[in-house]
Amino acid sequence: MTIKVFAPASIGNVSVGFDLLGMAVQPVNGELLGDLVSIEGCDGNDNQLIMEGPFVSKLPEDPKDNIVFACIELFQQQMQRQHQDYSWVKLTLEKRMPVGSGLGSSACSIVAALVALNEYYQKPFTDQQLLAMMGQMESKISGSLHYDNVAPCFLGGLQLMVNDPRIISREIPSFQQCYYVMAYSGIQVSTKAAREVLPDQYNKSTTIEFGQNLATFIDACYRQDLAQAMSHLRDVLAEPYRAELLPGFAHCRQGVTELGALASGISGSGPTMFVVSDSKQNAETIQAFLQQQYLQSEQGFVYICQTDVHGARLVC
Ligand SMILES: Nc1ncnc2c1ncn2[C@@H]1O[C@H](COP(=O)(O)OP(=O)(O)O)[C@@H](O)[C@H]1O
Numbered sequence: 001m002t003i004k005v006f007a008p009a010s011i012g013n014v015s016v017g018f019d020l021l022g023m024a025v026q027p028v029n030g031e032l033l034g035d036l037v038s039i040e041g042c043d044g045n046d047n048q049l050i051m052e053g054p055f056v057s058k059l060p061e062d063p064k065d066n067i068v069f070a071c072i073e074l075f076q077q078q079m080q081r082q083h084q085d086y087s088w089v090k091l092t093l094e095k096r097m098p099v100g101s102g103l104g105s106s107a108c109s110i111v112a113a114l115v116a117l118n119e120y121y122q123k124p125f126t127d128q129q130l131l132a133m134m135g136q137m138e139s140k141i142s143g144s145l146h147y148d149n150v151a152p153c154f155l156g157g158l159q160l161m162v163n164d165p166r167i168i169s170r171e172i173p174s175f176q177q178c179y180y181v182m183a184y185s186g187i188q189v190s191t192k193a194a195r196e197v198l199p200d201q202y203n204k205s206t207t208i209e210f211g212q213n214l215a216t217f218i219d220a221c222y223r224q225d226l227a228q229a230m231s232h233l234r235d236v237l238a239e240p241y242r243a244e245l246l247p248g249f250a251h252c253r254q255g256v257t258e259l260g261a262l263a264s265g266i267s268g269s270g271p272t273m274f275v276v277s278d279s280k281q282n283a284e285t286i287q288a289f290l291q292q293q294y295l296q297s298e299q300g301f302v303y304i305c306q307t308d309v310h311g312a313r314l315v316c
């Protein structure tokens with residue numbers, strides 16, 4: 001029997017919550033924006049990983065260097081630690097997400113793989129344990145522990161990281177009526193490199209502004225006050241340093257504001273930019289503008305999305 005899991009793209013940081021806030025997204029046209037991992041038993045004497053899909057050429061050539069392989073090994077080690085037997089498995093990764101895109105591409109592979117493994121071995125681990133493993137795998141890629149992609153990708157919705165290892169992430173009410181225009185320019189920005197351009201320390205006024213933006217946004221989410229939320233959706237920690245890594249970002253940001261966008265920012269570490277709109281028609285106008293102005297290569301794309309409330313899921 002083959003089990004197949006889909007894990008969706010996500011917006012890391014959502015501007016106000018560097019490493020602390022993330023939201024899963026799904027295109028309104030029904031396409032699957034995320035990775036697929038299928039799992040079945042394997043007769044050989046080792047695990048196997050088959051890699052396919054439109055972005056497979058951007059992955060390390062040797063399957064053993066793929067983060068999915070590290071997920072298999074971690075999962076089986078954890079089973080062994082709990083004195084549970086395991087058999088070899090064959091996983092197939094359908095890499096549908098561009099690498100280094102700011103759409104939580106590595107998180108999609110990690111989450112889909114660990115959820116598939118947990119299903120296959122009949123759920124030896126709780127969601128909490130799985131999420132901790134997902135964070136561990138994500139930090140292997142980016143060089144530091146952050147859950148703002150893996151948590152929404154796994155659990156769905158808008159997720160806030162809490163500083164308690166027993167909880168890790170809490171769902172926050174999101175704005176279900178909003179559209180998020182996701183524009184991937186088609187260039188590659190490594191998360192690790194985009195973290196290295198950030199300063200080690202911030203001054204007092206920046207710190208206060210950061211805290212106020214995040215707190216005001218979360219308060220607005222709970223009260224579903226869209227105007228207040230959007231008026232504070234500003235990134236004072238990362239965007240000032242990362243914007244210059246993204247050709248056309250400043251110009252497009254100005255353009256979408258003139259077209260009536262409620263807010264815009266960098267998705268994760270970029271190059272994807274996200275633009276918030278409260279109407280489908282306006283989102284389509286913004287989509288057309290970004291298609292013309294933001295894309296840098298043939299691999300770029302622009303999707304109109306809404307919040308994905310489901311997170312990782314089994315598919316046929
Ligand atoms: N399954 C995978 N999906 C994405 N990246 C992977 C995977 N396996 C290994 N990698 C490597 O991890 C790095 C991912 O880069 P990163 O900038 O963190 O991507 P993203 O921001 O899209 O998650 C790349 O060097 C890539 O080759």
Ligand SMILES: N[C@@H](CCOP(=O)(O)O)C(=O)O
Nearest residue numbers: 012019102103104191268269
């Ligand atoms: N909080 C992280 C998010 C990285 O997201 P990605 O999609 O670019 O991997 C950061 O901003 O570094």
